Amino acid sequence: MVSFARKLIRLLPTAPRKRYNVFAGTNTLGEWRQMARAWISGGSYDAPDVIGEYERRFAQCCGVKHGISFGAGRMALYAILEALDIGQGDEVILPAFTCVVVPNAILYRGARPVYVDIEPRFFNIDARKVEAAITPRTKALYAQHAFGVPCDVEALRDIGRRHGLPVIEDAAHALGAVFQGKPAGSLTEIAFFTTDRSKVINTHLGGMAVTDSDVLEARLRRVQFDARNLDRKVVRRLVRSFVLEYFLFAPRVLWLGRTIHTLLARTGFLFYFNDELKTTKPTEYPYPCRLSSAQAQMGLSQLDKLQGNLAHRRQIASWLEQRVGWNCMSSDQVNESTWLRYSFLVRDRAKFEACFSRHFDLGIWFTSVVEGRMKDLEDVGYCPGSCPVAEYVVQHIVNFPTHLRIPLEMIQKELDRNWGRVGDDILYEAIG
Secondary structure (H helix, E strand, O other), X not given: OHHHHHHHHXXXXXXXXXXXXXXXXXXXXXXXXXXXXXXXXXXXXXXXXXXXXXXXXXXXHHOOOEEEEEOOHHHHHHHHHHHOOOOOOOEEEEEOOEEOHHHHHHHHOOOEEEEEOEOOOOOOEOHHHOHHHOOOOEEEEEEEOHHHOOOOHHHHHHHHHHHOOOEEEEOOOOOOOEEOOEEOOOOOOEEEEEOOXXXXXXXXXXXXXXXXXXXXXXXXXXXHHHOEOOOHHHHHHHHHHHHHHHHHOOOOOHHHHHHHHHHHHHOOOOOOOOOOOOOOOOOOOOOOEOOOHHHHHHHHHHHHOHHHHHHHHHHXXXXXXXXXXXXXXXXXXXXXXXXXXXXXXXXXXXXHHHHHOOOEOOOOOOOOOEEOOOOOHHHHOOOOOOOHHHHHHHHHEEEEEOOOOOOHHHHHHHHHHHHHHHHHHEOHHHOO
């Protein structure tokens, strides 16, 4: 009885006030109307011309020839692993600071994730430690751009060339980022993106594999051809979820909207892929599945607005660089990243979150070396203690959201107001 009462209290809303969070921050009212019509009309959700145009435009944005869409980024990764013929007993080297759906996709193929520690400034894989993790079973290296700041792709490509290994680019956070003059998605022979509600652009759920290789494109198309569409009723739930989230996560409504959203999610009224704690391929929905044309139409609209979206994120990151000074970047370097979130380390994360809780629901990433799984990390192949930098980072990282619903003025006001309490808490010395 006491436990139930505590859960109920946690669900009770805070007092009415503007609050900002990390979800559903890139869309416009016009796009909401578009999705509302798709929900109400219940028309076709598999229009191939719309999906094809979205794939073409997405690939063009990445500076490559081919885009192949899937129902989620994790599914695009799974398709890439299949296209590279990575399967039973093979190994993929990845950073010990990622979302759990990444090692899950590797496990679903029968392969094994091998974790390498990260460097503590940009939270990307420490390329100096990769070569020592390579074994005769290694079949690919993994280049993840954490929070939209490009990793050292050049070093990973060089290691890959020496050992005959492909490099899979995880650009889930990095649509629009640039490395050495080339856009994210074109930095290795094959890459994938995520377009879910927390990413650079939002189609509620969705993923895209991109490549310049005609051979890999043909293999990915075979995977896409064999994939099924989600059931039409499920797609309507997905579209309905976007329609509701747009308002429930609005700053003026979030104080109450988050509670309503939690209750709707628990009743199954909303739709998400929930396979974070699975180590075998899900069976309750097709995995991988295809992207719906309603989402593709939304994606086209989001791509039209991408440059303004990125400019806003970079403006926030530029000010935070001046105020916090974590990354020590020049203005040109700031403008090469997408800044899905602006991240740094503090001594006392609970204190930091409490200081900003009146107006920000920060939703900190990543609080586990495999975000989404907090225990039994051995189940996804991680050996506790093996990556001490990553384990330290997940205890101390904080991040500010940067999407279009976040006014720079609000971040300036709140950080300035709280600087006396949090400024000395920033762990600059942890960069080392």
